[in-house]
Amino acid sequence: MSASVKSPWVLHYDASSCNGCDIEVLAALTPLYDVERFGIINTGNPKHADLFLITGSVNERQVPIIRQLYEQMLEPKVVIACGICACTGGVFKECYNTLGGVDVAIPVDVYAPGCAVRPETLIDAVVEGLGILEEKRLLLAAKSLKPAELPARPSAADKLVQGETVAAAWQKAIANALQTAGQEEQ
Amino acid sequence: MTLLSFGVALLAFVVLGPVLGCFLTGADRIITARMQGRVGPPFLQPYYDVQKLLAKERRSLNSFQGYYLILALVMTVLSGAFFFAGGNILLVVFLISLSSLLFVIAAYSTRSPYAEIGAGREIIQVLAYEPMIILLGVFFYLATGSFDTSAVATLGLPLVALLPLIFVGLLFILTIKLRKSPFDLSFSHHAHQELVKGITTEMSGHNLAVVEITHWYESVLFLGYVGLFFVWAPPLTLVLAVVVGLAVYFLEIVIDNSFARVKWQYMLSWSWIVTLVCCALSMVLLFALYGFVV
Numbered sequence: 001m002s003a004s005v006k007s008p009w010v011l012h013y014d015a016s017s018c019n020g021c022d023i024e025v026l027a028a029l030t031p032l033y034d035v036e037r038f039g040i041i042n043t044g045n046p047k048h049a050d051l052f053l054i055t056g057s058v059n060e061r062q063v064p065i066i067r068q069l070y071e072q073m074l075e076p077k078v079v080i081a082c083g084i085c086a087c088t089g090g091v092f093k094e095c096y097n098t099l100g101g102v103d104v105a106i107p108v109d110v111y112a113p114g115c116a117v118r119p120e121t122l123i124d125a126v127v128e129g130l131g132i133l134e135e136k137r138l139l140l141a142a143k144s145l146k147p148a149e150l151p152a153r154p155s156a157a158d159k160l161v162q163g164e165t166v167a168a169a170w171q172k173a174i175a176n177a178l179q180t181a182g183q184e185e186q
Numbered sequence: 187m188t189l190l191s192f193g194v195a196l197l198a199f200v201v202l203g204p205v206l207g208c209f210l211t212g213a214d215r216i217i218t219a220r221m222q223g224r225v226g227p228p229f230l231q232p233y234y235d236v237q238k239l240l241a242k243e244r245r246s247l248n249s250f251q252g253y254y255l256i257l258a259l260v261m262t263v264l265s266g267a268f269f270f271a272g273g274n275i276l277l278v279v280f281l282i283s284l285s286s287l288l289f290v291i292a293a294y295s296t297r298s299p300y301a302e303i304g305a306g307r308e309i310i311q312v313l314a315y316e317p318m319i320i321l322l323g324v325f326f327y328l329a330t331g332s333f334d335t336s337a338v339a340t341l342g343l344p345l346v347a348l349l350p351l352i353f354v355g356l357l358f359i360l361t362i363k364l365r366k367s368p369f370d371l372s373f374s375h376h377a378h379q380e381l382v383k384g385i386t387t388e389m390s391g392h393n394l395a396v397v398e399i400t401h402w403y404e405s406v407l408f409l410g411y412v413g414l415f416f417v418w419a420p421p422l423t424l425v426l427a428v429v430v431g432l433a434v435y436f437l438e439i440v441i442d443n444s445f446a447r448v449k450w451q452y453m454l455s456w457s458w459i460v461t462l463v464c465c466a467l468s469m470v471l472l473f474a475l476y477g478f479v480v
């Protein structure tokens with residue numbers, strides 16, 4: 001497990017949430033649940049953040065703001081849409097001012113449905129997000145490899161037989177390649 | 187101070203400084219969490235944070251920012267090396283001021299309004315603690331007859347007995363130097379504050395990692411200032427100095443957790459009042475009790 005996974009700093013942004021999901025997200029960040037145990041820090045600064053938690057559906061006015069926050073975050077970064085509104089637009093989907101979920105503005109990595117999103121779902125989503133964060137970090141590190149050294153993404157058929165997900169197998173392959181190139185110790 | 191002793195101190199500080207600083211910060215975060223009824227992060231969390239920051243993409247608004255911050259780090263390291271090699275205390279003080287200055291320039295270089303307010307506050311902080319630090323050097327000379335920190339080893343009694351009030355003054359401004367509440371105006375290590383992240387708002391990835399490492403070195407150096415007051419002729423007093431340094435760090439954590447951030451006017455006026463009173467009374471004390479000023 002690399003350090004990226006041990007120290008995810010969170011940025012929370014409220015698109016047009018009804019505040020139900022916000023309260024869930026913020027409650028999970030209170031000292032009571034002590035997320036600092038996992039190295040999670042709630043930072044108000046996109047330039048320091050690794051995880052981007054967005055709640056609520058997106059309307060015209062929010063698109064540039066969300067894009068700007070997203071652009072200001074450094075790779076590797078992961079976007080988590082919290083609540084069904086952030087996933088698809090939810091109950092507000094048909095409103096004249098609503099464009100839809102967060103993915104109308106920026107690419108979303110993990111969708112955490114629920115109205116409001118349950119703490120369990122949120123935790124699952126963050127755990128899922130950390131896996132993606134690690135994958136993105138490996139890909140970023142792999143940019144320094146020569147194309148010949150880069151392993152090909154395994155096909156789904158190969159991997160399902162061995163009882164391993166494609167993403168996990170690929171991550172391992174990249175990590176191995178980096179190790180042989182002497183760029184990273186295990 | 188010979189060239190050899192400086193070389194040894196430099197090497198030791200370069201290697202041991204960040205390790206000790208990282209341990210101090212890790213312990214700080216756990217103790218802080220326990221004081222708030224939480225479990226807190228793993229002991230090595232500060233190290234994980236820095237490792238993560240170093241793995242991030244390299245990007246900054248001003249390409250010079252990174253150089254300023256690295257220079258600030260170098261100044262801090264040099265300052266610490268001079269200090270622990272028994273070098274001139276004024277040199278130590280001025281190098282550390284230069285480091286703060288470079289840090290401020292790094293923040294201003296991005297022209298972000300948040301970073302600029304943070305940098306402005308950092309300057310006010312420097313203004314608040316600098317008189318005490320320089321007068322510390324002056325009183326050190328008055329008490330020992332030398333500006334070299336190694337002079338404490340020739341004393342018959344600890345510096346704290348000669349200059350108790352200077353020690354109190356140092357404790358007061360140490361809270362500013364270590365960036366602890368109530369004086370963590372320019373940026374704080376905990377939660378986010380009213381200015382996003384203050385002076386570090388525009389520092390990300392590698393640059394933030396350098397800031398963090400500089401802070402590790404600084405913490406060790408500042409606790410060294412505290413230890414200086416408890417070293418005298420017998421070599422075993424070095425142990426006492428370490429113990430007192432750790433005790434003071436614990437005290438700082440208690441203070442950090444018991445006070446809310448104050449306004450800068452309050453910080454500035456009180457640190458100057460404390461400096462003035464402590465220094466004036468120390469002068470009288472030196473004359474009256476020991477009857478000497480070199």
Ligand code: SF4
Pocket residue numbers: 016017018019020021022055056057082083084085086090091114115116117
């Ligand atoms: S998912 Fe439900 S609780 Fe969350 S923002 Fe939408 S309506 Fe509110």
